[in-house]
Amino acid sequence: MRPRLSVIGTGYLGATHAACMAELGFDVVGVDTDRAKIDALSAGRVPFFEPGLEELLRKNLDSGRLRFSTSYDDLADCDVHFVCVGTPQVADGNAADLTYVDAAFDALLPRLRTQALVVGKSTVPVGTAERLVERLRAEVPADRDVELAWNPEFLREGWAIQDTLHPDRLVFGVGSERAETVLRDVYAPLVDPAAPGGGVPVVVTDLATAQLVKVAANAFLATKISFINAMAEVCEVVHGDVEKLSAALSYDDRIGGRFLHAGLGFGGGCLPKDIRAFMARADELGVEQALSFLREVDAINQRRRARMVDLARESVAGDFAGRRVAVLGAAFKPNSDDIRDSPALDVATRIADDGATVTVYDPAAVPNARRDYPDLGYADSALEAAGDADVVLHLTEWREFREMDPAALGAVVRQRNVVDGRNALDPAVWRAAGWHYRALGRP
Numbered sequence: 028m029r030p031r032l033s034v035i036g037t038g039y040l041g042a043t044h045a046a047c048m049a050e051l052g053f054d055v056v057g058v059d060t061d062r063a064k065i066d067a068l069s070a071g072r073v074p075f076f077e078p079g080l081e082e083l084l085r086k087n088l089d090s091g092r093l094r095f096s097t098s099y100d101d102l103a104d105c106d107v108h109f110v111c112v113g114t115p116q117v118a119d120g121n122a123a124d125l126t127y128v129d130a131a132f133d134a135l136l137p138r139l140r141t142q143a144l145v146v147g148k149s150t151v152p153v154g155t156a157e158r159l160v161e162r163l164r165a166e167v168p169a170d171r172d173v174e175l176a177w178n179p180e181f182l183r184e185g186w187a188i189q190d191t192l193h194p195d196r197l198v199f200g201v202g203s204e205r206a207e208t209v210l211r212d213v214y215a216p217l218v219d220p221a222a223p224g225g226g227v228p229v230v231v232t233d234l235a236t237a238q239l240v241k242v243a244a245n246a247f248l249a250t251k252i253s254f255i256n257a258m259a260e261v262c263e264v265v266h267g268d269v270e271k272l273s274a275a276l277s278y279d280d281r282i283g284g285r286f287l288h289a290g291l292g293f294g295g296g297c298l299p300k301d302i303r304a305f306m307a308r309a310d311e312l313g314v315e316q317a318l319s320f321l322r323e324v325d326a327i328n329q330r331r332r333a334r335m336v337d338l339a340r341e342s343v344a345g346d347f348a349g350r351r352v353a354v355l356g357a358a359f360k361p362n363s364d365d366i367r368d369s370p371a372l373d374v375a376t377r378i379a380d381d382g383a384t385v386t387v388y389d390p391a392a393v394p395n396a397r398r399d400y401p402d403l404g405y406a407d408s409a410l411e412a413a414g415d416a417d418v419v420l421h422l423t424e425w426r427e428f429r430e431m432d433p434a435a436l437g438a439v440v441r442q443r444n445v446v447d448g449r450n451a452l453d454p455a456v457w458r459a460a461g462w463h464y465r466a467l468g469r470p
């Protein structure tokens with residue numbers, strides 16, 4: 028018989044995972060402590076922006092395989108429990124806040140049935156799984172024979188379904204053959220080379236390595252982004268062009284062009300907090316020197332935001348007072364409404380604090396931005412945001428912005444100043460339309 032699955036925590040990761048596992052044919056119950064989220068999901072509404080997820084959710088709710096609940100009692104008959112709760116940065120430091128993980132285990136452990144497998148998917152500091160194994164040993168009667176595995180998640184918001192159903196690889200951190208067999212059963216449709224779209228590589232590891240893979244991947248990606256942004260800093264001084272530099276580097280397939288795109292840098296609910304938590308954990312482990320470069324990676328990323336504010340200020344003759352600034356973008360990246368540690372909103376806030384009237388437009392993230400940044404102004408379109416603007420800032424690389432008509436935008440602004448924080452607009456086209464175009468790392 029196929030195992031019954033629970034997914035604990037139905038945010039970006041958990042809601043996607045629950046819908047995708049139901050799509051693979053499993054009976055799935057998603058449990059979250061947030062009633063509004065559970066009510067929305069139960070009614071077939073995804074409470075965040077993720078292309079294709081609402082259709083998948085509805086299809087699987089209708090099939091009867093997927094349901095959602097606020098009660099942990101509803102997962103007591105499940106065999107495999109995926110833990111997908113948040114692990115944000117603590118308020119007073121760099122470490123990860125594990126209170127949600129612990130609360131999930133508090134509620135889950137007394138309800139585990141015999142031979143259940145608990146599978147951590149949240150991104151956690153290495154050592155967390157080992158501590159949770161101790162909790163299982165101490166709090167669950169030995170004859171229940173329950174186990175913990177770690178199966179880190181690599182999905183990208185905006186591509187979450189594709190990444191869940193067709194991942195590059197699966198990592199199974201396990202302490203026994205039984206745990207590996209259960210995970211291989213669950214993911215069989217993806218792993219089986221004979222299945223359509225199957226053949227996904229599996230890397231089987233110990234628990235420590237599985238936890239590390241995720242933070243190592245994020246540390247590498249953050250480093251690649253900050254590397255090219257460091258080159259942008261140098262280009263700015265020598266009047267070089269970082270776009271041409273990265274294009275030239277990318278032909279070397281040892282380097283590659285992905286994530287080598289200079290701009291305003293990274294944000295979101297993962298990369299910034301994950302590299303900081305990794306550094307904090309390295310400190311605790313006494314290997315802080317091994318990761319000291321990540322401090323610089325983080326600092327380069329922060330300096331890009333400050334540089335963006337400076338370029339915007341230069342465009343309005345050195346003073347924001349009385350100026351109108353249009354900000355295009357609020358989400359931390361396109362195809363998402365996620366504004367956690369959004370570079371765009373960070374820049375917008377700094378500029379508003381310096382005296383400008385800032386109007387923000389984003390195709391998906393305005394409701395979230397309005398909730399968390401009520402002091403900024405908002406518009407329903409790029410044209411509306413740009414009305415009477417002294418400078419337009421392109422801060423999140425939505426396709427809608429890349430394809431904007433500079434002539435139409437030029438007709439509504441007060442001054443044709445644009446600063447391209449994502450190096451995604453064509454300078455020749457914008458300059459031909461009469462704009463004073465500036466960008467990070469380019470003349």
Ligand SMILES: NC(=O)c1ccc[n+]([C@@H]2O[C@H](COP(=O)([O-])OP(=O)(O)OC[C@H]3O[C@@H](n4cnc5c(N)ncnc54)[C@H](O)[C@@H]3O)[C@@H](O)[C@H]2O)c1
Nearest residue numbers: 036038039040059060061112113114127130131149150180
């Ligand atoms: N968002 C991504 O792209 C992504 C990708 C890979 C890994 N991750 C990792 O996955 C984890 C979750 O991230 P997210 O973006 O989905 O966060 P999120 O904030 O969107 O979702 C977390 C959910 O957990 C719920 N929750 C908190 N405490 C709970 C409890 N005790 N019981 C049940 N539910 C509880 C919250 O209500 C929330 O709905 C994090 O560790 C993150 O680093 C996220």
